[in-house]
Amino acid sequence: MTRILIRDGYVVTMNPKNQIIKGGSVLIDWDKIVAVGKDLKESADIVIDAGGKVVMPGLINCHTHLAMTLLRGVADDMELMPWLQTKIWPLEKHLNAERVRAGASLGALEMIKSGTTCFADQYFYMEEVAKAVDQSGIRGVLSYGIIEMESAEKRESELAAGEKLVRSCQGMANGRITTMFGPHAPYTCSTECLLKVKELARKYGVGIHTHIAETKWEYDEIKKKYGAHPVEYLDTIGFLGPEVLAAHSIYLAPHGISIYKNRGVKPVHNPVSNMKLGCGVSPVPEMLKSGIPVALGTDGAASNNTLDMINEMKFAALLNKVYKLSPTALPAEDVLKMATINGAKSLGMEKEIGSIEVGKKADIILVDLKKPHLTPVHNVVSHVVYSAVGGDVDTMIVDGKVLMQNRKVLTFEEAQVIKKAQDVSEEMLKEAGK
Numbered sequence: 001m002t003r004i005l006i007r008d009g010y011v012v013t014m015n016p017k018n019q020i021i022k023g024g025s026v027l028i029d030w031d032k033i034v035a036v037g038k039d040l041k042e043s044a045d046i047v048i049d050a051g052g053k054v055v056m057p058g059l060i061n062c063h064t065h066l067a068m069t070l071l072r073g074v075a076d077d078m079e080l081m082p083w084l085q086t087k088i089w090p091l092e093k094h095l096n097a098e099r100v101r102a103g104a105s106l107g108a109l110e111m112i113k114s115g116t117t118c119f120a121d122q123y124f125y126m127e128e129v130a131k132a133v134d135q136s137g138i139r140g141v142l143s144y145g146i147i148e149m150e151s152a153e154k155r156e157s158e159l160a161a162g163e164k165l166v167r168s169c170q171g172m173a174n175g176r177i178t179t180m181f182g183p184h185a186p187y188t189c190s191t192e193c194l195l196k197v198k199e200l201a202r203k204y205g206v207g208i209h210t211h212i213a214e215t216k217w218e219y220d221e222i223k224k225k226y227g228a229h230p231v232e233y234l235d236t237i238g239f240l241g242p243e244v245l246a247a248h249s250i251y252l253a254p255h256g257i258s259i260y261k262n263r264g265v266k267p268v269h270n271p272v273s274n275m276k277l278g279c280g281v282s283p284v285p286e287m288l289k290s291g292i293p294v295a296l297g298t299d300g301a302a303s304n305n306t307l308d309m310i311n312e313m314k315f316a317a318l319l320n321k322v323y324k325l326s327p328t329a330l331p332a333e334d335v336l337k338m339a340t341i342n343g344a345k346s347l348g349m350e351k352e353i354g355s356i357e358v359g360k361k362a363d364i365i366l367v368d369l370k371k372p373h374l375t376p377v378h379n380v381v382s383h384v385v386y387s388a389v390g391g392d393v394d395t396m397i398v399d400g401k402v403l404m405q406n407r408k409v410l411t412f413e414e415a416q417v418i419k420k421a422q423d424v425s426e427e428m429l430k431e432a433g434k
Helices: 066-071 080-092 097-114 126-136 152-169 191-204 216-226 230-236 253-263 271-276 284-289 309-324 332-339 341-346 380-387 414-431
Strands: 003-012 020-029 032-038 046-049 053-057 059-064 116-123 139-146 177-183 207-212 244-248 266-269 364-368 393-398 401-405
Touching: 003 364, 003 380, 053 380, 059 097, 059 244, 059 266, 059 309, 059 341, 066 097, 066 116, 066 126, 066 414, 097 116, 097 126, 097 309, 097 393, 097 401, 097 414, 116 126, 116 177, 116 207, 116 341, 116 393, 126 139, 126 152, 126 177, 139 152, 139 207, 152 177, 152 191, 177 191, 191 207, 207 230, 216 230, 230 253, 253 284, 266 341, 271 309, 284 309, 309 332, 309 380, 332 341, 332 380
Parallel strands: 003 046, 003 053, 059 116, 116 139, 139 177, 177 207, 207 244, 244 266
Antiparallel strands: 003 020, 020 032, 053 364, 364 393, 393 401
């Protein structure tokens, strides 16, 4: 067993009282937090001096497509459907297991370097993503992206792929990897497919990770096809429930928020991707006010174009302020909750991660405040949300294991990961004639 003592930092607990302990310490025994407070004197195998640093829960990215790092910057400044149909989907035909492993490793490396300890992913060749997550040391909630386009034959194979992932990867990496089913969206999956997913998720006791109401086009398309807007349609067929992780959730219509609240749906706000693709603004303040634990995500690096959750927090706060013409629309404290404890709740993991409390898993990051853009220090939560960048994350611990210290990643050979991803991305684009 390894005992780690983090001492003398600004401990931002994110506990129910939102307690912040100046000069605080955290004691980790094996994979759990066993003490939080001031002046802890216990002995430890590893002692980390957190002087001048924020000690906080690791960030939780509740919606991304990890291996899309390979497509970073290849299709910018386009609307969503042309972006998907003319750029992204044709390029994705050239994916294979090796390439997804390389892209996922790059994404995991980027998340370690910017403070994300847990993420929810929906993509392809997910067994390869699981291998990358296992090696990286971070925590992943993985789902295979089911796209069947109302083809009965494809439906069978896609559902089988989703089920295979759940059966083979649930609980991998000493429990750091869990799974969900991942129907892409109501415009790429038929009613029959969605209901079968619901049945399978219930059978295996796992969640459902999907895109809902991302664009005006989707809103209009679903309304034309089914006579109801996306949230109403999904509710009418019995798809919605507390196991549903609903990425984007922009076009909710008048009763969408109350449906989400009543069904326990977990929406994920993706402000940078939504702004870049011109999709719209999710009604985050209204959902939070209704008691829905809105989480935060980056979406994939092809539409963001980073996986930096600290960057995402700032954009979430600012977008909602300018959209509402109110500087109080989404305070820093609420945004930090979205990126930590709300994310844990959305993944059904709030008893394990999302805050620094005794008994929880030791998923912790240290943010170095000894920088010009973070001086002087008055309000550490404000600094993390409005002033910090991902590169200010100094140290990361997941499951009680140090993955990065003093900016040095200990689980990956950084240069090798970067070179491999560059090489396979170039191969893909060459094959596709791009």
